[in-house]
Amino acid sequence: MSQRIRRTLLTLCLTVAALAGFGGPAQAHGFTSTVYADVVETDGRPRTTLELEYDLLVVSAADAEDDDALFREGTAAFENGDDRSRARVLDDHAKAAVGYVTRRFSLTSGGRPCTAHRAGDVTMTRREGVPYAVLVLDWTCADGDGPTLRSTLFPDREQYVKDTKTIVTYAVDGLSGSAALDAAHPSFSLDQAWYERFAEFFRLGAEHLLTGVDHILFLLALIVGSRTPREVVLAATSFTLAHSVTFLLAALGLVDVPADVVEPVIAASIAVVAGWHLWRLARRDDRRPTFGRGHFRLDRAGWTRLAVVFCFGLVHGLGFAGALGIDAAWSWTLLWSLAVFNLGIEAVQLALIGLSFPALAMLRHRAPRAGRLVTGLAAAGVAVMGLIWCVQRITET
Incomplete structure (x- = not known):
């Protein structure tokens, strides 16, 4: 393995470890109150x-x-x-x-x-x-x-x-x-x-995703588990549509699910999506070319993954609403505030995908074995943290 690949692998592992270290169940959203x-x-x-x-x-x-x-x-x-x-x-x-x-x-x-x-x-x-x-x-x-x-x-x-x-x-x-x-x-x-x-709500949404370690790890699991640009775009779109729906419904008081249910499921979603990539690696089902005609099609497993991501996105939307904590009568001002908060979340999500996925795609294209190793280790670390959080959040309820 070349020195460049070793350096990339070490950096990614340290990043996952750092994220995990800041992600206890009571402080899953960082050192802010x-x-x-x-x-x-x-x-x-x-x-x-x-x-x-x-x-x-x-x-x-x-x-x-x-x-x-x-x-x-x-x-x-x-x-x-x-x-x-x-x-x-x-x-x-x-x-x-x-x-x-x-x-x-x-x-x-x-x-x-x-x-x-x-x-x-x-x-x-x-x-x-x-x-x-x-x-x-x-x-x-x-x-x-x-x-x-x-x-x-x-x-x-x-x-x-x-x-x-x-x-x-x-x-x-x-x-x-x-x-x-x-x-x-x-x-x-x-x-x-x-x-x-409105600028405050945009910034609040952006900061919430940046300091929300569990949501970032879920996004990381989506990125490392996506083989093509089409897959990551569809996965991110599915997640965005789902969490936007439940976020608005919950923040407007139309849906109410206890945090004791939402938080363990969010943690479980991290483990499931990361574990999905590990399962594909074990089946050697991740070798579809990054560029080419296959890039424009999804197989049955790909559509199933999108459905799973959509369902978990619904739960993450409840988590976003719980973090914002608005409890007020419906008004146009409130609706716009919620929409701007959601736009702040999406801006950071797109930025993270834009920065990380091209680097992973290039690594997979130029050094397929190293790409499998890097994404596999990242997915394993994310899956372990998701399982730990899930158990902790269930036992604390």
């Missing part, structure tokens, strides 16, 4: 329902308020407790938790800050298998223009959180819509024009 905020009008004043990662809230609030008891009890409940005990810890330390949140999440109206009041006890929910605390706040605001919302929640002193997205949905003063906030764009006015926020 997402806060979900729903703002509605209740009795003439804004009410926000905030969902925050439980462990981050405990660590950050305990550190900010110098509450050692919250840290001890909260981390113990996170590791060994159930949702009821976790919520009870935050209720017992409500002053620290609410104080931390309201200093980093705020509403202003007419240039003056609104005053927050806790409404009800803390409850728990789950997002992509991760425990989230649900905190409801009522706000008293001065009269003025549409409220301005600001969020700088996380990171604080957490060494493993690089950035936080705050996904906002709102229906206040006859205005409704959605927005995405981060460190670079921490605030927005609820009466801001809808088109001013």
Whole structure:
């Protein structure tokens, strides 16, 4: 084997290993956190329902308020407790938790800050298998223009959180819509024009795919398992159509499938699609020429693979919707926001295919044995990670 081929093989193996190392079940989408905020009008004043990662809230609030008891009890409940005990810890330390949140999440109206009041006890929910605390706040605001919302929640002193997205949905003063906030764009006015926020949703979609290791590995399995440009284009198109349908339906609230079901199936899809390529290698069914007439036809196995990819794409769409976490009444603004988010996903997907598939096709054409070895090892690594994630996600539900 030539030095160039060895270098290519080593690079690909290291890439798969690096992706696998960042892909634990609770952190399958990278070292970022997402806060979900729903703002509605209740009795003439804004009410926000905030969902925050439980462990981050405990660590950050305990550190900010110098509450050692919250840290001890909260981390113990996170590791060994159930949702009821976790919520009870935050209720017992409500002053620290609410104080931390309201200093980093705020509403202003007419240039003056609104005053927050806790409404009800803390409850728990789950997002992509991760425990989230649900905190409801009522706000008293001065009269003025549409409220301005600001969020700088996380990171604080957490060494493993690089950035936080705050996904906002709102229906206040006859205005409704959605927005995405981060460190670079921490605030927005609820009466801001809808088109001013579309760039944020495009970037959010692109970043979600880039940091979503499980989705990237699924795409990698599609790429290494495709023998011709036609195969990879059809596979990517099938995946795109499928996940776009379920993403829009789920994000609009028309389809609701629990994350406890979606996440293990996503992990299983990675293993199945990668394993499909290994099966074809074992049958020596991958030797159809990369260029030539056969390039324009698919056999029965090829069409079956497309059907499998389409079915798994439907499940990945539910995962994309769960990550975005929008829960709002249907509107044209919401629909366009979702479409732009999806366009961000597709842009990154096309870029990854455009960068990686031509290199693999050239390797297969010039050094068929090396191409089989490289794609086989990549598929094996991806399949193993998919199986590990599947087992972990099933046992954690």
